[in-house]
Amino acid sequence: MSDHRSMPVPDGLEGDRLDTAIARLFGLSRTRAAELIAEGNVLVDGAPAAKSDRVNAGAWLDITLPPPPNPPAPRPEPVPGMRIVYEDADIVVVDKPAGVVAHPTIGWSGPTVVDGLLAAGVAVATSGAAERQGIVHRLDANTTGLMVVAKSEIAYSSLKRAFKERTVEKVYHALVQGHPDPLRGTIDAPIDRHPSGDGRFAVVAGGRPSVTHYTTLEAFRAASLLEIDLETGRTHQIRVHMSAIRHPCVGDTLYGADPTLAERLGVHRQWLHAIRLAFTHPTQYRRVEFTSSYPEDLAKSLEILRAES
Template identity: 65%
Template sequence: MSAGVGQEHRVIAVPEGLAGERVDSALARLLGLSRTRASELVAEGHVLLDGQVPQKSERVEPGSLLEATIPAPRVATVVAEQVEGMSIVYQDDDIVVVDKPVGVAAHPSVGWEGPTVVGHLAGAGVRISTSGAPERQGIVQRLDVGTSGLMTIAKSERAYSVLKQAFRDRTVEKTYHSLVQGHPDPHTGTIDAPIARHPKHDFKFTVRADGRPSVTHYDTLEAHRFASLLTIKLETGRTHQIRVHMSALHHPCVGDLQYGADPTLAARVGLDRQWLHAVHLGFDHPTTGERVDFESPYPSDLAHALDVVRDAH
């Protein structure tokens, strides 16, 4: 098993502490990979256990030799194409604000082949800042693929650095509306609970003591039989923060099956994504210093789901 150009070859003896672990799990822990990536390497034949190609469920023994050839990482690239349903709410020489539909990622990433905000802007001829990693240039905030609403992107280098700092300093006002199952008690509150990657599921997060500090403020706008409409403001901007925090309260976003929502209710209101929308974005303009505020109406799928909940008796 020889390593080609850009590949990394590793040979590691299995320590006592990993005795009895699955090959993919042991590989992930020894090389600092995700469990998914380790499983892929085993399945693609890039891993040997004592000179033989193992099954990923095979168990390792202390002193066994694990060999792994790790291919050079794939690079995400920007595909310039205008995205149906995406609108540019505002732009000037420094910033562009978009209203992002569901099913669109903020920027390209390895493994995501769908549309992106960055790709839409490129397709629309909007030049954005070159600051940041190549596939994330100009990105100062992100919204989940399954979350719709307002997002700002930097066009100038100055705007990128100023807005990045503003998000770090928590001076940007981000307001979301979410329809959650049941009725949070108290109906107004703050969730201060650290968030970390889920130990067993890639692409999922959880409340854990060793996570990053995460603070969510919520207030109930409407209470209905099966669900409550909340207005939510974030102090921190962790991945999946609102979804994780509401799930931890046992009031997951309606339709958010990944975080424990009721599939029967999701089907009843016609949702195949979480009811979560970025309705308001406000910040000091990075050049003029003037306050700018933007609003976004609910998209049709969320509006329909809310109507069904309002009409339930």
């Protein structure tokens, strides 16, 4: 069912383009807002308008939001390179390769962790939306490393709470451009969707609180290997925070990395690896810890840097 909304333009949006105003009001990308306007689903004071028209505070908006499309259902499909590190009746811990997302999602036709587990005969918890069953946290498609998935309902609710309460230890290694100063520090800066609506995230006033702790492990001529401890778990958090302090992850062209350096090191994605995951087991109540070694592309780039430095 479509969703019809009527409201006046708030004072804070006075003078904004119509597509920007709609995007901000409804948390949409600007592209999606422009599509709604082009489809005739937006009226300003009862009349159709163009996406570039400027809005006046108090003008009346009528918007029809079509129902969101349903994400694809999970399907058993083996994921090459995905390794099950640990499994018991309640949890399964996987080492995720690059090019794999956590669960099926609109616009993604590649492999997913949920599909790979189904193919391996692992039954996951059925809590949550059908397409993301058992998923209690996520890694970006091109971030490698450790992910825990809930198999039982008790594990699902317990792990969801643990991630929310920040009792899960999530440690990453990142190769970033240049040398952060100081060599160890904390980045405490709120994150939200980038105003451009192009899928990026950014440090935005009024965004969700986000805290990243980093320590330099090794410094090379053009880059530094960092250990990163995440206090919060926002989408793209490490990538956004490192870019915000002008030290983007090597290979992360979405967030301003130098493509020449990445090419020289043979890195075709962001250099970011979830190396350690520790939490209290949801039914055994003991602390469990898992570690993962670097995948081949990341290890090779470090060899090149060490040989040069």
